[in-house]
Amino acid sequence: MVKNILLINPWICDFAAYDLWMFPLGILKIASLIKDTRVRLDFVNFLDRSQGTSFKIKKDASRTSSYGTGRFNKELIEKPACVEAVPRPYFRYGLPELILQDKLKTLRPDLILVTSGMTYWYPGVTQTIELLKRMFGDCPVILGGVYATLCPEHARRYSCADSVFSGGSMQDILELIGKYLGIELVQCPRQEVLPDFELLPKKDVLPVQTSKGCPFRCTYCAVHLLEPELKQADPGSVINHIIRCFKNFGTHDFVFYDDALLLNAEQVIKPILRELIKAALPIRFHTPNGLHARFIDRELAILMEKSGFTNIRLSLESTLGSIQKKSDNKVTTLELKEAVVNLKKAGFKKQNIAVYTLIGLPGQGQEDVLEDMRFIHDLGVEIELASFSLVPGTAEWKTLRDRSVIGLETDLLQLSHTAFPLLFGGWNMHTIKKLRLQAKSLNAA
Numbered sequence: 001m002v003k004n005i006l007l008i009n010p011w012i013c014d015f016a017a018y019d020l021w022m023f024p025l026g027i028l029k030i031a032s033l034i035k036d037t038r039v040r041l042d043f044v045n046f047l048d049r050s051q052g053t054s055f056k057i058k059k060d061a062s063r064t065s066s067y068g069t070g071r072f073n074k075e076l077i078e079k080p081a082c083v084e085a086v087p088r089p090y091f092r093y094g095l096p097e098l099i100l101q102d103k104l105k106t107l108r109p110d111l112i113l114v115t116s117g118m119t120y121w122y123p124g125v126t127q128t129i130e131l132l133k134r135m136f137g138d139c140p141v142i143l144g145g146v147y148a149t150l151c152p153e154h155a156r157r158y159s160c161a162d163s164v165f166s167g168g169s170m171q172d173i174l175e176l177i178g179k180y181l182g183i184e185l186v187q188c189p190r191q192e193v194l195p196d197f198e199l200l201p202k203k204d205v206l207p208v209q210t211s212k213g214c215p216f217r218c219t220y221c222a223v224h225l226l227e228p229e230l231k232q233a234d235p236g237s238v239i240n241h242i243i244r245c246f247k248n249f250g251t252h253d254f255v256f257y258d259d260a261l262l263l264n265a266e267q268v269i270k271p272i273l274r275e276l277i278k279a280a281l282p283i284r285f286h287t288p289n290g291l292h293a294r295f296i297d298r299e300l301a302i303l304m305e306k307s308g309f310t311n312i313r314l315s316l317e318s319t320l321g322s323i324q325k326k327s328d329n330k331v332t333t334l335e336l337k338e339a340v341v342n343l344k345k346a347g348f349k350k351q352n353i354a355v356y357t358l359i360g361l362p363g364q365g366q367e368d369v370l371e372d373m374r375f376i377h378d379l380g381v382e383i384e385l386a387s388f389s390l391v392p393g394t395a396e397w398k399t400l401r402d403r404s405v406i407g408l409e410t411d412l413l414q415l416s417h418t419a420f421p422l423l424f425g426g427w428n429m430h431t432i433k434k435l436r437l438q439a440k441s442l443n444a445a
């Protein structure tokens with residue numbers, strides 16, 4: 001008898017959320033693992049911005065900007081009491097419940113797999129699972145993803161899932177799924193699993209990954225908790241994957257999901273780009289995760305330009321030495337400057353390059369952020385202000401807990417990029433808004 005698995009990308013609850021090429025890569029990889037004739041898969045993306053619907057969604061919501069990024073549909077919801085002091089409205093992002101009920105009503109799942117993202121989005125996960133439980137009664141729900149891995153105890157307590165998968169190999173999740181379905185699923189292949197893009201309704205923009213993990217240890221980053229080691233793919237498999245997506249799906253835009261795309265550039269990214277240039281495909285690349293500017297030498301910059309890089313984001317975080325130390329000295333201001341010079345000489349323009357700089361760190365002042373913004377502006381590239389959030393389990397989180405800045409009673413919602421700077425970082429809304437406006441006007445200048 002065929003067993004039905006329902007894969008779910010849940011709602012997000014937050015003060016702000018934007019679809020900067022968000023793909024549920026983990027769940028698409030699991031889907032590609034379960035190629036078993038005894039299993040049928042359905043995928044419902046609660047955050048979907050692409051599908052037509054017979055229900056009306058508020059005008060201008062879910063609109064699409066260039067290269068597939070854009071706003072989610074959103075619904076104003078009650079602000080949780082623990083973040084009442086944050087002077088901003090609180091939303092649930094994603095499709096309205098009525099639309100989702102309509103999509104789900106014909107399905108008869110035997111097992112539901114739900115993924116999760118940021119730890120402070122957990123109310124969206126709980127609300128999603130509550131809806132699934134209302135519709136599918138006793139059907140078991142397994143929760144995986146970033147929140148489940150970083151905060152398994154919290155997820156067990158608050159998510160309403162029957163089982164929380166807190167990290168482990170693809171083989172482990174396969175075994176857990178098989179246990180719930182009462183069948184033994186085929187062993188996980190040794191090579192890197194590629195996501196199953198067939199499940200996506202639109203494939204004009206797709207994610208691509210050449211590596212997992214990052215060798216740096218920035219004190220605020222949780223990548224090493226999710227992926228303890230840097231693992232890089234065979235360049236040949238990445239090249240074939242990109243060419244296949246272009247030929248099979250007509251994909252023109254690829255989004256690199258790596259945390260360390262440029263590491264070991266001679267062995268990985270450079271050979272990939274050389275081959276893609278030879279293939280002469282009309283494709284573009286985007287890098288929402290900040291690149292390690294240190295590795296952008298003259299040759300790499302030229303390869304990036306010739307192969308179609310269009311939106312490049314570089315990580316700086318701060319010009320302050322003390323903050324660069326928190327960033328594991330992954331880049332110095334001089335190295336960033338050299339990278340920008342190389343990119344510009346290769347032909348990139350201001351609108352192609354943005355530099356991430358942090359705002360909202362404890363101990364960081366308004367003048368420090370202004371200084372960073374002026375520095376980036378003077379390089380002739382765009383400023384991308386990234387609000388600091390505190391991720392459970394990171395070194396920064398441990399330090400603040402040891403100093404009793406946060407405690408056991410601190411809710412994950414209070415650590416978000418909107419709430420943390422206001423509640424614990426010594427920042428106020430007026431200053432943050434002012435700096436954001438200044439960044440906008442410098443970018444427009």
Ligand code: SF4
Nearest residue numbers: 214216217218221259
């Ligand atoms: S370089 Fe980036 S991915 Fe690596 S640890 Fe630092 S913030 Fe995380």
